[in-house]
């Protein structure tokens with residue numbers, strides 16, 4: 001299953017992003033809300049906001065929030081290109097597997113930098129375009145959906161998901177263009193990478 005394949009990767013990002021008791025956390029490209037809700041549960045004193053461009057995803061996230069009865073998390077529609085928040089309003093920003101979809105990643109990172117408080121941190125993770133065929137094969141063993149034939153799934157992973165993404169150095173360069181000069185590339189489980197950007 002898909003979540004089994006990414007479980008350790010999600011755990012690593014969520015745990016790193018929660019260090020130091022942040023009070024306000026923003027999740028950009030929150031999708032169905034799984035990561036935002038886990039961040040909220042792991043940081044009960046924090047207020048977590050998940051935004052996503054797709055209204056369908058915001059509805060799904062709100063459904064999950066209700067089902068899991070999480071009170072310290074809200075979801076709203078929003079575009080990473082123009083975040084609907086004022087300057088310095090978050091201690092942390094998290095974005096998992098979303099930035100490869102943004103039309104202008106430097107604009108999105110510059111928006112993230114704007115809404116972070118001074119010395120606030122962003123945790124941006126993505127599928128690694130430079131992952132080796134062996135790493136992708138190992139990952140695809142755990143990444144199965146009953147409705148997609150295995151070989152087709154591997155093709156999609158290689159050519160669509162990973163092939164259209166970035167590698168860590170490419171994204172670090174883009175982060176530099178967005179004004180982040182303090183960037184650490186952090187290893188995470190699986191064929192992914194995490195950038196920790198400090199304002």
Ligand SMILES: C[S@@+](CC[C@H](N)C(=O)[O-])C[C@H]1O[C@@H](n2cnc3c(N)ncnc32)[C@H](O)[C@@H]1O
Nearest residue numbers: 029030031052053054057079080096097098101
């Ligand atoms: C692959 S999903 C990842 C969802 C979630 N972060 C996760 O890891 O489970 C990518 C999400 O990014 C959202 N997205 C794409 N472009 C966006 C944009 N410009 N602004 C906000 N969200 C965007 C999509 O709607 C989608 O829900």
